[in-house]
Amino acid sequence: MKYDIKDLNLAKKGALRIEWARNNMPVLRMVYGRFKKERPLKGVNIAACLHVTTETAVLMEVLKAGGANVVLCASNPLSTQDDVAASLVHNLGIPVFAIKGEDTKTYYKHIEAVLSFHPRITMDDGADLVSMIHQHPEKFLAKDVLGGTEETTTGVIRLKALAQQKRLLYPIIAVNDALTKHMFDNRYGTGQSTIDGIIRATNKLLAGSVVVVCGYGWCGKGVAKRAQGMGANVIVVETSPLSALEAVMDGFQVMPIKEAARRGDIFITVTGNLNVIRKEHFLLMKDGAIVCNAGHFNAEIEIPALERLSRSKKTIRDFTDEYTLVNGRRIYLLGEGRLINLAAAEGHPAQVMDMSFSNQALSVEYILENHNKLKQAVYKVPDPIDSEIARLKLASMGVRIDKLTKEQKKYLASWQMGT
Numbered sequence: 564m565k566y567d568i569k570d571l572n573l574a575k576k577g578a579l580r581i582e583w584a585r586n587n588m589p590v591l592r593m594v595y596g597r598f599k600k601e602r603p604l605k606g607v608n609i610a611a612c613l614h615v616t617t618e619t620a621v622l623m624e625v626l627k628a629g630g631a632n633v634v635l636c637a638s639n640p641l642s643t644q645d646d647v648a649a650s651l652v653h654n655l656g657i658p659v660f661a662i663k664g665e666d667t668k669t670y671y672k673h674i675e676a677v678l679s680f681h682p683r684i685t686m687d688d689g690a691d692l693v694s695m696i697h698q699h700p701e702k703f704l705a706k707d708v709l710g711g712t713e714e715t716t717t718g719v720i721r722l723k724a725l726a727q728q729k730r731l732l733y734p735i736i737a738v739n740d741a742l743t744k745h746m747f748d749n750r751y752g753t754g755q756s757t758i759d760g761i762i763r764a765t766n767k768l769l770a771g772s773v774v775v776v777c778g779y780g781w782c783g784k785g786v787a788k789r790a791q792g793m794g795a796n797v798i799v800v801e802t803s804p805l806s807a808l809e810a811v812m813d814g815f816q817v818m819p820i821k822e823a824a825r826r827g828d829i830f831i832t833v834t835g836n837l838n839v840i841r842k843e844h845f846l847l848m849k850d851g852a853i854v855c856n857a858g859h860f861n862a863e864i865e866i867p868a869l870e871r872l873s874r875s876k877k878t879i880r881d882f883t884d885e886y887t888l889v890n891g892r893r894i895y896l897l898g899e900g901r902l903i904n905l906a907a908a909e910g911h912p913a914q915v916m917d918m919s920f921s922n923q924a925l926s927v928e929y930i931l932e933n934h935n936k937l938k939q940a941v942y943k944v945p946d947p948i949d950s951e952i953a954r955l956k957l958a959s960m961g962v963r964i965d966k967l968t969k970e971q972k973k974y975l976a977s978w979q980m981g982t
């Protein structure tokens with residue numbers, strides 16, 4: 564079996580950490596039980612490009628239990644947990660191509676490696692894998708792909724753009740757009756793990772500091788709320804009037820990045836956009852300002868400008884680079900501007916990935932059952948899957964809710980019929 568990982572000897576540690584995640588993913592365990600019995604993915608090749616974390620390992624177990632042949636590469640050069648990669652290879656026999664800290668060339672070589680397994684289904688996080696297929700459709704036999712799934716906001720945006728240009732070659736299910744994904748994973752998962760990553764990288768006290776959150780979407784809302792909960796004074800930077808208004812009414816100060824740049828102690832970008840913090844902003848920052856990113860690509864902070872403005876650079880702690888600017892001030896860049904929650908911490912907690920990855924597994928089953936009916940378009944996760952995941956999650960938490968009475972159902976139906 565071909566694979567490319569850091570060290571197979573890490574497998575034992577990885578297996579224990581995967582066990583911990585599995586214990587916290589009750590919904591996915593239920594899917595595992597059914598898949599093992601029914602084998603709905605029997606013989607199907609799946610190429611996955613995801614963050615190689617303990618939760619992803621549990622998803623790989625589920626796909627394998629369903630009968631799929633799975634291969635996995637990383638969806639970010641810094642997010643791989645090498646012990647998890649080792650355990651997947653050693654204990655599950657899954658070919659993994661991912662090493663934490665791999666360079667860009669190796670990152671793309673690894674994507675090519677999983678594509679050489681001739682997938683019928685692709686599973687992506689950020690659309691790098693699907694983009695590679697679209698760049699070389701003949702080489703990677705795009706015509707044989709039945710469909711794919713996409714995990715994150717940025718990936719869905721890229722794929723919807725391809726569909727709009729009529730260039731998308733097969734159907735995609737936008738897992739990110741399921742309510743049981745973005746309402747929980749992006750908000751609570753990115754919210755908590757971003758703060759976790761900053762603390763692990765810096766051990767800074769948040770209480771009393773000024774935290775600037777750029778982007779008040781699903782992820783930004785989660786980050787801002789959790790930073791506030793730890794005693795930080797939070798400033799939100801937005802470009803959308805609606806999201807800015809929401810931030811104001813949620814009790815945050817809102818202002819342009821140019822003003823926030825002078826005030827912040829810690830800056831977090833989470834917009835999915837380009838060069839949100841730029842040269843002119845670095846020049847305004849206080850000595851000791853910390854800058855990091857939780858958006859998908861490492862393009863939100865203009866790192867080349869920071870490099871050009873600096874007279875020296877040193878790594879002062881793991882995932883913390885100190886840049887001394889020509890004006891003598893120091894700026895600390897965390898995790899090379901890559902997703903800080905995955906670079907310096909462990910990514911989202913298993914409890915939220917339970918729902919995101921149940922959406923992934925059930926969407927793969929849905930594609931296999933329905934690919935004849937699907938067009939070359941980006942689809943929502945079907946509502947029945949979304950609400951079933953919420954129901955199972957609540958049940959696993961021991962939370963019960965009310966049912967509509969017959970009278971209430973009739974009353975609501977009468978409004979829908981316009982009577």
Ligand SMILES: NC(=O)c1ccc[n+]([C@@H]2O[C@H](COP(=O)([O-])OP(=O)(O)OC[C@H]3O[C@@H](n4cnc5c(N)ncnc54)[C@H](O)[C@@H]3O)[C@@H](O)[C@H]2O)c1
Pocket residue numbers: 715716717718745748749753777778779780781782783800801802803806833834835836839857858859860902903904911
């Ligand atoms: N770190 C993680 O683990 C993780 C998890 C989920 C999503 N993501 C990524 O995080 C990013 C944001 O995702 P989301 O679901 O919150 O998206 P979203 O679309 O809900 O929110 C993005 C927000 O950023 C704002 N914005 C855009 N450009 C801006 C700018 N220049 N300045 C300030 N605000 C700006 C938009 O108006 C919008 O409100 C995406 O790249 C997504 O893929 C990361």
